[in-house]
Amino acid sequence: MPVIDPAKVPVKTGSIYPEPYAGMMKGRSSLRHWHLNEDEFVMVTEGECTLVQDAGETVMRPGDCAAFPAGSTDGHHFINRSDRVARFLVVGTKAPREVATYSDVDLRVEIEGGKARFTYRDGQDWTGPR
């Protein structure tokens, strides 16, 4: 049956970020970012998620949805500022080639053919925070 049993699905944690960002984000949300080719959709399902964007913060609660169209350069991420568990569902499209740009650090990632290449915003290979 196609009903998803949470006890049986593969659990993926962590991130593909290089250090120190992987450690900084451990067990948390993503670095603030925007996608070049992929639309993104979010629905909060439990607790309170605070959406952070250029213009500031918006608290989102269960049932609240947000959509981030591909190419919109206003980066987003979610922070749990509460002392309770917060959860959300994320849906993305699977672009054959994707570029994500991080809003608050000098970092971008190109993803193609299942391989990720991190660079600075100027396109040079990333070798450490600068």
Added chain:
Amino acid sequence: MPVIDPAKVPVKTGSIYPEPYAGMMKGRSSLRHWHLNEDEFVMVTEGECTLVQDAGETVMRPGDCAAFPAGSTDGHHFINRSDRVARFLVVGTKAPREVATYSDVDLRVEIEGGKARFTYRDGQDWTGPR
């Protein structure tokens, strides 16, 4: 802001089914069907939704999810057998060309370039229930 205001989003109701199916399904779920090219994902957000497939019925409640991979011929739809409101979120991929086949009636639909063509399962133009 990308947070979706339910008061401002376009509301779409009804279906593209030909009669008598449009009337039969009014205010309800879809005819039981499967997709050739599009994956489909469902999360129940309120009440109880009964998933119907070849093998029988499964009651799904808020947080329960189901996935219907493209090309899987085991048709599905949801029925609200309760006396309460039930809601679910549906996510689909946007295949350039799609064929949906209906499990319990002699009907299929080909969708391409925004146009829908209903046929019998043998591919002949649909002109009425048979």
